[in-house]
Amino acid sequence: MNQLAIIEEVKGWVYEAGEKIKASFDDQLEIDTKSGRTDLVTDMDKATQDFLIEKIMAFDPSAKILGEENGQDHLQDVSGRVFIIDPIDGTMNFVLEQENFCIMLALYEDGVSQLGFVYNVMKDEFLYGGKETGVFCNGKPVTPPVNKSLSEGLVGMNQVMFQRNDWHTQEIGKIAMGVRMTGCAGYELIDLSLGRRVAYISRLAPWDYAPGGVLIEALGLTMSTIDGRALGLEEREIFLAGTQKAYDECLEIANS
Amino acid sequence: MNQLAIIEEVKGWVYEAGEKIKASFDDQLEIDTKSGRTDLVTDMDKATQDFLIEKIMAFDPSAKILGEENGQDHLQDVSGRVFIIDPIDGTMNFVLEQENFCIMLALYEDGVSQLGFVYNVMKDEFLYGGKETGVFCNGKPVTPPVNKSLSEGLVGMNQVMFQRNDWHTQEIGKIAMGVRMTGCAGYELIDLSLGRRVAYISRLAPWDYAPGGVLIEALGLTMSTIDGRALGLEEREIFLAGTQKAYDECLEIANS
Secondary structure: OOHHHHHHHHHHHHHHHHHHHHHHHHOOOOEEEOOOOOOEEEHHHHHHHHHHHHHHHHHOOOOEEEEOOOOOOOOOOOOOEEEEEEEEEOHHHHHHOOOOOEEEEEEEEOOEEEEEEEEEOOOOEEEEEEOOOEEEEOOEEOOOOOOOOHHHOEEEEOHHHHHHOHHHHHHHHHHOOEEEEOOOHHHHHHHHHOOOOOEEEEEEOHHHHHHHHHHHHHOOOEEEEOOOOOOOOOOOEEEEEEOHHHHHHHHHHHOO | OOHHHHHHHHHHHHHHHHHHHHHHHHOOOOEEEOOOOOOEEEHHHHHHHHHHHHHHHHHOOOOEEEEOOOOOOOOOOOOOEEEEEEEEEOHHHHHHOOOOOEEEEEEEEOOEEEEEEEEEOOOOEEEEEEOOOEEEEOOEEOOOOOOOOHHHOEEEEOHHHHHHOHHHHHHHHHHOOEEEEOOOHHHHHHHHHOOOOOEEEEEEOHHHHHHHHHHHHHOOOEEEEOOOOOOOOOOOEEEEEEOHHHHHHHHHHHOO
């Protein structure tokens, strides 16, 4: 099956999951906390992940799953086809804003990224694709963004890191045209893909960065850990992505 | 002329201005700086203000204007009918994101706020109204938001203030469920009106806070300077707004 056919298949799942999430706004959400007071999970996060896994298993029963919810957050073996799922990225926004959240999937094969899908449900902004196919936004090809320097653009930032000035993030923010905090990695990686940001720095799990990461790398943008190491799929990392110029500047400042 | 008729009149101007701004995306913007590198103004800010003033003058030649651009940023005398205009609130976003900016107007009479209009152009989210008429979002009445405490919601914050921990803003951010930075006062005051925020703190000019301020006060939310003084229309102020509970908490922490 070629990648364009896989894209069409996965897009169908994601749109269907988006409709289910929108329909749930009339229902009472069940909200739990995970690692702390502000780390939320709802019954819709779990139900959306279950729905996507069901679709994946029907599509390819041999595929492996790495997902944020339901205890599927570790994989021993990344050989073969692996789907990485964040059913609702930006759960806090989902609960408190009912917008600015994304459904996200990445497809890896033998540890190599193939396709990414990031759908901002309420904005109806859906980016998908990969290196082979190119990246599309709602069906239209995305042009690789201009290689702007840090001082020419906006930087998406993690609140806690910025507040504590971890990795000189305040210095980075001062050089940029401004700092934005949206509380949603998918939102930030879409904005980076479309040239609305020049960089993004946050602490992210593989399901937060892998789907958007496929897109930004296919568009000629760069990402790594904040100290310049390649990103694995094992654990949370301090994540840095940007245009090549802004990435280089951030890397130098962060590690100075 | 009753307020509902004025609302219909002004809505027409704002939608027309929004169409002109959207049409301008194909043209090359002329961008200048004002007070500093990140304080931008474009030819579209100026053209939009001129367009709105033309409409106001045709509607009421005796009306006074207070507007961000073109040297109309001070008024000696606020008697009679005063229109306060921010033609493009969030100019940085307009330039770098081509979204997350608002067209805003407020109508005051003899120094008393009457009507507010805040239009997020690209999201097509338009809030307008006042104490007498109630507040509407795209034609539907807005329900006053729940009186949540600070720990139950998101806080919109100014980047520089948060970075420097001015007025204990970092402490406020830690108590909240999260901090958001959008770079657009109109965006924040719409979100406050619709219950997506519990508080908002920034340094704002009258044209930044007056239009949204009319809306939030009509919805039972509270605003003042960060040290609890009433907001005038004279100068930039450190602005605090929120649900009554979150406002009280922020005021106490900021002044502790």
